[in-house]
Amino acid sequence: MPSLQNYHSFHLQAEAQQLETFHDVPSALSLCRQYPQHYLLGEGSNTVFIENYDGAVLLNRITGIEVSNSDTAVSLRVGAGENWHNLVTTALAQGWHGMENLALIPGAVGASPIQNIGAYGLEVADFITSVEMVELATGLTQVLNNAECQFGYRDSIFKQALLGKVIITHVNFCLPKTYSLNTRYGELKALENPTAQSIYNEVIRVRRAKLPDPDVAGNAGSFFKNPVISATAFSKLQARYPEVPHYPVADDNVKIPAAWLIDQAGYKGKQVGKVKCHITQPLVLTNLGQATGSDVVLLAREIMDTVNTRFNVALEPEVRLVGKEGLVNL
Ligand SMILES: Cc1cc2nc3c(=O)[nH]c(=O)nc-3n(C[C@H](O)[C@H](O)[C@H](O)COP(=O)(O)OP(=O)(O)OC[C@H]3O[C@@H](n4cnc5c(N)ncnc54)[C@H](O)[C@@H]3O)c2cc1C
Incomplete structure (x- = not known):
């Protein structure tokens, strides 16, 4: 089975049943129909294959x-x-x-x-x-x-x-x-x-100074989205943590940097198995080499649970986690 390790920037070891490339629209459509169980892939920098995928990975290479x-x-x-x-x-x-x-x-x-x-x-x-x-x-x-x-x-x-x-x-x-x-x-x-x-x-x-290079330490950029919370929820949070950084966004909501929440929760530099919360940008989880999908899931869940318990703010992954049958929720 073809390896996906070099087709996603987190570089976990995982395999697909098939790996095919399309360069034009008719072949894209025909491959999608030939393999009803498929996952479309660009450059894999927002995708983490946490285990072997039981279908075809189809690489989009339509250029021009x-x-x-x-x-x-x-x-x-x-x-x-x-x-x-x-x-x-x-x-x-x-x-x-x-x-x-x-x-x-x-x-x-x-x-x-x-x-x-x-x-x-x-x-x-x-x-x-x-x-x-x-x-x-x-x-x-x-x-x-x-x-x-x-x-x-x-x-x-x-x-x-x-x-x-x-x-x-x-x-x-x-x-x-x-x-x-x-x-x-x-x-x-x-x-x-x-x-x-x-x-x-x-x-x-x-x-280059702030973010780890995926070719040196596999990663998928920001692992979590910056949470957007209501003004009421924000007032409660700010009453407990007056220093919380925040930005007003549409509909009177407030955006909180997830990196701050993760840092305050004590996860900057923390490691589970071979996955580490990056030391200069805690929003990024990195593969120290030979990391497994379970390492990723364990650390990500731990971060989400701790942030939720401590700040009553739900973190949502920005990355797409792909398991045996396709997209997986944390
Ligand atoms: C070091 C690093 C830094 C990053 N910095 C940023 C940043 O600053 N801002 C930001 O927004 N993002 C950032 N990202 C995330 C990433 O760059 C983006 O999400 C990017 O758009 C992913 O492109 P890709 O081709 O690699 O997507 P992939 O991971 O290949 O695909 C992403 C999703 O799109 C679907 N898909 C891909 N192509 C198609 C298609 N042709 N038709 C239908 N569905 C498709 C896939 O099935 C998958 O679900 C960063 C990532 C890394 C690794």
Whole structure:
């Protein structure tokens, strides 16, 4: 059975029944139908195979970038198998600015709308005009506009109503020729006379300094989402922990950094088996080598339980855990 170890960034040892690659829409559809039990995979940086998968893993490698120019904007139609960071780098080199805050996020373009990737104050939803997909049940191509994608914080219709029902084949982006740089977040605030290039360089520098390289210590980026709680729940939390960092979000809700909760709960640097809560970024769990799926599940559950007991806040995984039969909830 083919090994999946090099096909997901956590690099756990796991196998699939089959491993197949598709480069175009007809072969994507035909493979999905040939293997009813399948898991679509881009670059595996949001997926952790915690045990052998009893089905076919189908690698999306639909490539190509089509460009059209107007007086006001550049439009890009990008194959779902293109690498995200290469797209950001290519765009910057061509003078198509805006996406530089999202540099160095691992993964394929086709996965970017699924959890609405974001960093440094921007989300991919800010640039997407539409997403092209094929419905597995009918084989029909559909195009969803930005509003129809129902983008939210690390969320979209592709993680909800359309989960497991479609193959994303292309993503359409619009980069306005007049744009404003976004330096409102973190280290970017300190940039003097920022340019798109200096933002790109700084984002890469900071990410390399803070986040473990998956090729050195397997990981899937943020393991948990930052919890969003009601204003009432937040008042209670703040009464007990006045120092709790927080950000107001839509509908009077409040976002709390999961890293702070995990750190306060005493998990920074903590290890279960061969999985460790990263020392400089406790939101990231890392594979110290030879880690197992049970190590991952044990540590993740322990963190969730402790944070819940101590702060009455429920953590939700950002990563997709895949077991024998498919997606697994913690
Ligand atoms: C070191 C590191 C840092 C990270 N930093 C960030 C960050 O700053 N911000 C952020 O938002 N994310 C971040 N991530 C998470 C990750 O980069 C994103 O979730 C990315 O979009 C995953 O892309 P992928 O191709 O690797 O997805 P995969 O793991 O291959 O797939 C993700 C999900 O999408 C489904 N899928 C994939 N392709 C298709 C398709 N064509 N059609 C239908 N379904 C599909 C899969 O079945 C799976 O459920 C980070 C990850 C790592 C390892």
